Amino acid sequence: xxxxxxxxxxxxxxxxxxxxxxxxxxxxxxxxxxxxxxxxxxxxxxxxxxxxxxxxxxxxxxxxxxxxxxxxxxxxxxxxxxxxxxxxxxxxxxxxxxxxxxxxxxxxxxxxxxxxxxxxxxxxxxxxxxxxxxxxxxxxxxxxxxxxxxxxxx
Numbered sequence: 617x618x619x620x621x622x623x624x625x626x627x628x629x630x631x632x633x634x635x636x637x638x639x640x641x642x643x644x645x646x647x648x649x650x651x652x653x654x655x656x657x658x659x660x661x662x663x664x665x666x667x668x669x670x671x672x673x674x675x676x677x678x679x680x681x682x683x684x685x686x687x688x689x690x691x692x693x694x695x696x697x698x699x700x701x702x703x704x705x706x707x708x709x710x711x712x713x714x715x716x717x718x719x720x721x722x723x724x725x726x727x728x729x730x731x732x733x734x735x736x737x738x739x740x741x742x743x744x745x746x747x748x749x750x751x752x753x754x755x756x757x758x759x760x761x762x763x764x765x766x767x768x769x770x
Contacts, residue, residue, distance in 0.1 A: 621688075623757075624769070628677075632649065637761035640718045641645060645676050647759055648759075649752065649758075649759045649760050649761030650757065650758035650759060650760065651670055651671070651672075651757070651758075651760050651761070652670075652671075652760075652761045652762070652763060653668030653669055653670045653674075653675065653676055653760070653761070653762035653763075654668060654669055654757065655668040655762065655763065655764050656659060656668070656673070656702035657666070657763075659764075660766070661678065661680060661685065661749065661764050661765075661766040662683060662684050662685050662686075662766050662767075662768075663683060664679070664683070664693075665677050665678065665696075666678055666679075666764050667681035668751075668763070668764065670700070670760060670762075673699050673700075673767070674697075674699040674760075675697075675698045675699065675700075675739065676695060676696070676697055676698075676699065676700075676751050676753065676760075676762040677695065677696040678693075678694070678695055678707075678749060678751055678762065678764050679693075679694040679696075680692070680693060680694075680749065681694075685737065685747075685766060685768060686737070686768070687736075687737040687738065687739050687740060687745075687768055687770075688736065688737065688738070688739045689736065689737075690734055690735075690736055691735045691736055691737070691745050692728075692732070692733075692734060692736065693721060693723060693732065693733040693734060693735050694731070694732055695707070695723055695729075695730070695731040695732075695751055696728070696729060696730055697729040697731070697753065697757065700753065700755060700760070701755055701756060702729075702753045702754065702755055703754045703755070703756075704722070704753075704754035705722075705723040705724060705731040705751065705753055705754075706720050706722050706751075706752040707720065707721050707733065707735060707749060707750070707751055707752070708746065708748075708749070708750040708752060709721075709747060709748075709749055710748050710749050711736060711740070711745060711746070711747060711748075712746040712747065712765065713746060714740065714742070714745070715736065715740050719735070719737075719738065720752075721733045721734065721735040737768065740768075740770075741746075742770075743769060743770050744767060744768070745767065745768050746765060746766075746767045747765065747766055747768065748763050748765050748766070749763075749764045749765075749766065750762065750763045750764070751764070
């Protein structure tokens with residue numbers, strides 16, 4: 617009887633500890649930006665680059681290729697920064713209404729204000745999926761974000 621109780625307690629701990637660690641570490645993996653850019657509502661990221669402007673100045677332009685942003689194919693990620701001091705740039709690709717897992721790519725500097733990287737959208741079982749590509753900028757003022765939404769269809 618004691619062995620069963622001890623075994624059940626160990627199993628419960630083995631499940632609970634990783635869950636608690638994951639919940640506590642999630643803010644480190646997905647920090648909230650101190651300021652969000654306002655994207656152009658008429659821009660279609662599948663057709664070409666889109667720009668977001670920060671209140672108080674500065675802007676970020678995101679370009680994903682190939683056009684159409686197909687799932688499960690390599691994407692070229694390009695970010696252009698204007699009027700901001702940036703030490704690092706990353707791009708999160710997330711499903712807006714379905715958790716598609718952690719999908720962050722760090723971009724490398726490719727000239728003044730230009731950053732480049734590679735990424736990929738995961739395959740989704742849905743016929744139509746809405747995504748957010750969030751550019752994350754590390755600045756002296758803190759983390760800035762620029763959300764760009766787009767949809768894919770199979």
